[in-house]
Amino acid sequence: MRLRSNLALLVTPLLISLGALALWVNYQRADKIFQDRRALDWSRNLRPQLEQHLSITFWATAFTVLIAVPLGIVLTRPRYRRFGGPVLAVATSGQAIPAFGLLVLAFAWLGRGQWTTIWALTLFTLLPVIRNTMVGLDQVDSAVIEAGRGMGLTRRHVLRQIEIPLAVPVILAGIRTALVITVGMATLAFLIGGGGLGATINAGIGLSRDLVLVTGAGLTALVALSVDWLAALIEKALRPRGL
Amino acid sequence: MTSFATSPASVTAAPSAATPAETDDASRDVMIRLEHVSKVYPGTEVPAVAELDLEIPRGEILVLVGPSGCGKSTTLRLINRMIEPSSGRIIFDGEDVTEVNPDLLRRRIGYVIQQVGLFPHHTIAQNIATVPQLLGWDKNTIRARVDELLELTGLDPSIYRDRYPKELSGGQAQRVGVARALGADPDVLLMDEPFGAIDPITRDRLQNEFLRLQSELKKTIVFVTHDIDEAIKMGDRIAILGDQSRIAQFDTPERILAYPVDDFVSDFIGSGSTLKGLNFERVRDIQLADSFAVVEVSATAQETRAAFDASEEKWMLVLDAERRPARWVGSEHLARADFDITRHGVTVRAKVPTNATLHDALEEMLLSNAGQACVVDNQGRFLGILDVERLADVLKRMRAEAKKHYDLLAVENRSQ
Numbered sequence: 001m002r003l004r005s006n007l008a009l010l011v012t013p014l015l016i017s018l019g020a021l022a023l024w025v026n027y028q029r030a031d032k033i034f035q036d037r038r039a040l041d042w043s044r045n046l047r048p049q050l051e052q053h054l055s056i057t058f059w060a061t062a063f064t065v066l067i068a069v070p071l072g073i074v075l076t077r078p079r080y081r082r083f084g085g086p087v088l089a090v091a092t093s094g095q096a097i098p099a100f101g102l103l104v105l106a107f108a109w110l111g112r113g114q115w116t117t118i119w120a121l122t123l124f125t126l127l128p129v130i131r132n133t134m135v136g137l138d139q140v141d142s143a144v145i146e147a148g149r150g151m152g153l154t155r156r157h158v159l160r161q162i163e164i165p166l167a168v169p170v171i172l173a174g175i176r177t178a179l180v181i182t183v184g185m186a187t188l189a190f191l192i193g194g195g196g197l198g199a200t201i202n203a204g205i206g207l208s209r210d211l212v213l214v215t216g217a218g219l220t221a222l223v224a225l226s227v228d229w230l231a232a233l234i235e236k237a238l239r240p241r242g243l
Numbered sequence: 244m245t246s247f248a249t250s251p252a253s254v255t256a257a258p259s260a261a262t263p264a265e266t267d268d269a270s271r272d273v274m275i276r277l278e279h280v281s282k283v284y285p286g287t288e289v290p291a292v293a294e295l296d297l298e299i300p301r302g303e304i305l306v307l308v309g310p311s312g313c314g315k316s317t318t319l320r321l322i323n324r325m326i327e328p329s330s331g332r333i334i335f336d337g338e339d340v341t342e343v344n345p346d347l348l349r350r351r352i353g354y355v356i357q358q359v360g361l362f363p364h365h366t367i368a369q370n371i372a373t374v375p376q377l378l379g380w381d382k383n384t385i386r387a388r389v390d391e392l393l394e395l396t397g398l399d400p401s402i403y404r405d406r407y408p409k410e411l412s413g414g415q416a417q418r419v420g421v422a423r424a425l426g427a428d429p430d431v432l433l434m435d436e437p438f439g440a441i442d443p444i445t446r447d448r449l450q451n452e453f454l455r456l457q458s459e460l461k462k463t464i465v466f467v468t469h470d471i472d473e474a475i476k477m478g479d480r481i482a483i484l485g486d487q488s489r490i491a492q493f494d495t496p497e498r499i500l501a502y503p504v505d506d507f508v509s510d511f512i513g514s515g516s517t518l519k520g521l522n523f524e525r526v527r528d529i530q531l532a533d534s535f536a537v538v539e540v541s542a543t544a545q546e547t548r549a550a551f552d553a554s555e556e557k558w559m560l561v562l563d564a565e566r567r568p569a570r571w572v573g574s575e576h577l578a579r580a581d582f583d584i585t586r587h588g589v590t591v592r593a594k595v596p597t598n599a600t601l602h603d604a605l606e607e608m609l610l611s612n613a614g615q616a617c618v619v620d621n622q623g624r625f626l627g628i629l630d631v632e633r634l635a636d637v638l639k640r641m642r643a644e645a646k647k648h649y650d651l652l653a654v655e656n657r658s659q
């Protein structure tokens with residue numbers, strides 16, 4: 001199990017590099033018309049789009065974590081536990097709205113722009129993180145908590161020294177899910193003026209140029225893979241020893 | 244006071260009642276006292292613990308034993324205020340702790356639970372250091388303490404210090420659980436079925452090690468179990484609990500075995516109680532049989548026959564030149580014309596030292612074909628003979644003494 005995941009961590013960057021190479025070679029060898037060159041121009045289109053894509057992903061995920069993890073923690077405390085059900089229900093229905101619909105709603109409310117996308121995606125990915133935070137904390141062996149409390153650790157000690165460290169793997173898995181969703185959804189950001197690699201894919205469709213379409217879609221996939229690989233690395237680093 | 248002023252017919256815990264004359268002084272030194280403590284869990288009608296009065300003598304192991312669901316764990320958790328009593332007071336070493344900060348209270352009380360509950364993400368050393376760290380001990384003191392405790396509980400520090408709990412066997416984890424509870428050297432230890440989920444052989448070993456440890460540490464220990472045999476083995480005193488933690492009998496294991504006060508107690512301790520009671524008497528404390536003929540191997544056949552005829556018993560004993568029991572000789576041996584005292588007879592197998600328990604002695608007797616056991620000193624020299632009648636006498640005496648004790652209590656109770 002451990003060996004396999006280590007192997008995956010090593011192989012993924014290799015695959016990503018190979019994919020990038022393939023995209024580049026494909027671009028070099030293709031017959032290119034003016035529109036192709038223009039749409040796939042690195043400094044005018046691809047690089048800014050890539051940056052927008054990554055910044056949308058980063059900020060949306062960051063806000064999700066900042067909101068959902070504390071919320072998940074609070075909702076597992078005895079005093080607030082009864083709100084857990086309702087909050088999860090709201091978060092679930094939030095995720096049940098099609099992403100596109102959510103973007104349009106956010107657009108109607110907040111107007112065009114990158115930040116509208118970021119807030120919409122934040123809202124959209126709260127659920128997996130809240131849920132995993134709650135599940136992660138709830139699955140901590142009650143005997144461990146009982147032992148801790150019984151030795152005189154305060155509630156806060158138990159939360160910080162025992163519950164959260166032991167819930168970290170599950171919480172991180174939720175964050176990773178959110179990250180993957182966000183990277184994918186960021187392709188729709190261009191619809192409301194948020195930019196991102198979706199613009200290139202869209203251009204490819206609009207121009208009926210396969211080269212543009214494939215390059216845009218391929219880049220999106222590579223970004224998703226890289227982000228996931230990074231998340232896996234972080235997960236591995238933060239996982240407490242002894243588990 | 245630790246024995247209950249009560250008549251066997253109506254047994255209730257009554258620490259306020261008269262202290263019987265024969266209660267030893269040391270036992271009056273109370274470490275923990277529960278006064279009219281009740282616990283009604285929220286959402287339930289029937290109390291889990293009702294009006295419990297309990298005194299736990301300093302430096303002793305008190306075992307709470309009773310059927311499942313009778314409130315043992317609840318009682319234990321009331322002591323360190325893991326759950327708050329609905330009413331009543333808890334006095335800890337003379338101090339009313341019903342209202343103090345429970346977290347601070349718990350740092351003074353070791354707590355061991357059945358599931359052990361080691362922190363899986365902490366090393367063994369970190370686990371054991373939990374309370375010392377809370378109390379702000381300095382690093383070197385903590386490190387030394389961890390190693391000391393690992394050694395005390397039979398784990399090599401150099402091997403186990405830096406391991407994680409998942410790298411331990413069940414028995415090793417239990418030891419670490421005990422070591423962790425002893426971390427800051429608390430005076431009191433609460434143990435909730437600490438050796439429950441372990442195979443019988445390992446459990447037996449852990450129990451023995453723990454008793455050895457306790458003989459040095461002299462902690463005040465409240466030990467919960469539902470296994471009466473474990474209670475008898477571990478307890479200086481046993482409280483047999485019925486529903487809602489009502490005390491059915493509170494006494495030493497010897498006395499409970501010799502004289503169960505009511506049907507509930509005798510049902511609970513089961514049919515083997517008389518035999519279990521033999522565990523508490525040692526061979527050196529009892530009167531040995533004097534009805535057997537004993538001769539040395541130098542005796543002539545004639546002297547031997549004469550000695551045999553003078554005794555009522557079916558067997559006589561022949562000692563070797565060092566006065567060690569050698570052979571049992573019976574009438575069929577003596578009847579032989581060529582009787583040779585150095586060869587004939589049944590080799591003595593059952594030999595028990597004076598510090599053996601009567602239970603051990605009985606086992607030896609049942610295994611030997613003569614039906615009695617020879618008591619020997621450290622060099623194996625003959626001291627006397629133990630037979631079944633002697634054991635029966637002991638049992639009768641134990642029962643009579645326990646009954647007298649309870650009758651006396653009843654009288655004192657009435658005269659109050």
Ligand SMILES: Nc1ncnc2c1ncn2[C@@H]1O[C@H](COP(=O)(O)OP(=O)(O)OP(=O)(O)O)[C@@H](O)[C@H]1O
Pocket residue numbers: 284285287291310311312313314315316317318469
């Ligand atoms: N948190 C709780 N809420 C409500 N009722 C409880 C709670 N904990 C225990 N009880 C009830 O209180 C009674 C005593 O429980 P307790 O755990 O003290 O029993 P026990 O003697 O330790 O039993 P066992 O030998 O099975 O461990 C039981 O009837 C149980 O159902």
Ligand SMILES: [Mg+2]
Pocket residue numbers: 315316317
């Ligand atoms: Mg219990």
